[in-house]
Amino acid sequence: MKVELKDLKARFNIEIDFFKEYLTFNEKSLKERNERLTTNIEEDQFYNPSIPMDLVYKDEIERIPSLFFSSSILMLFSILESTLNGICREIISQCGLPMHMEEYTGNNYIGKTKKFLETFGHLCFDKLDTQWIEISRYQKLRNNIIHENSTLSSDSKKLRKIHRIIKVPGN
């Protein structure tokens, strides 16, 4: 008996096509915004030659596109997780396995589905090692976007900051 994943594959391809279009559309908007900002910088620089306008506008130029690309990373992980979940569910349903995906516990959803597909789906992931390693690297990035808002701060730095804030009132 073989599992049929044609519909799921078609849905995944559509999702990826939508994503590509979404990316192109927003990149175009970001490019237009960047052109407008460049004009503003040139004008402001003309009237205020002593102020380094490129530094004044630096955040505005960089942060908004970065926010968009951060959300795009999250969106891609959402597509990946729902597709992997769909594959596992299809195997369970079509093979009549006496279990549900909900029975699989753990925070790392992508790792969880990989374990399921190896154990119950009898898939060999050796061929997909390169992609798996790459996705795992991006997963760390995704976690930082979600939990740290794309910032880099060690606990000791956070503690120093908290200490400073606490000290301020009494001084």
Added chain:
Amino acid sequence: MTVKNLERFTELLRSLGIKINDPSEDRYYILENTPVIRLKESIVLYVNGIIEQAEEIDYTRFETPRPANILPSPI
């Protein structure tokens, strides 16, 4: 994030070609489109590879596994 994890993560960002800004103590990184494109490509290859393999396997060859033997206990 511990100092060690921060170092590891900073190294990861650099290896992914992501620019890190350091204007103050609150460091942040700037994402551009390259990591998004690369991740999308990896996901497409990964998912298609899984689907291709899953459709090739003849599941009648395998005994239905008993989840209780593999899944961790509820406790």
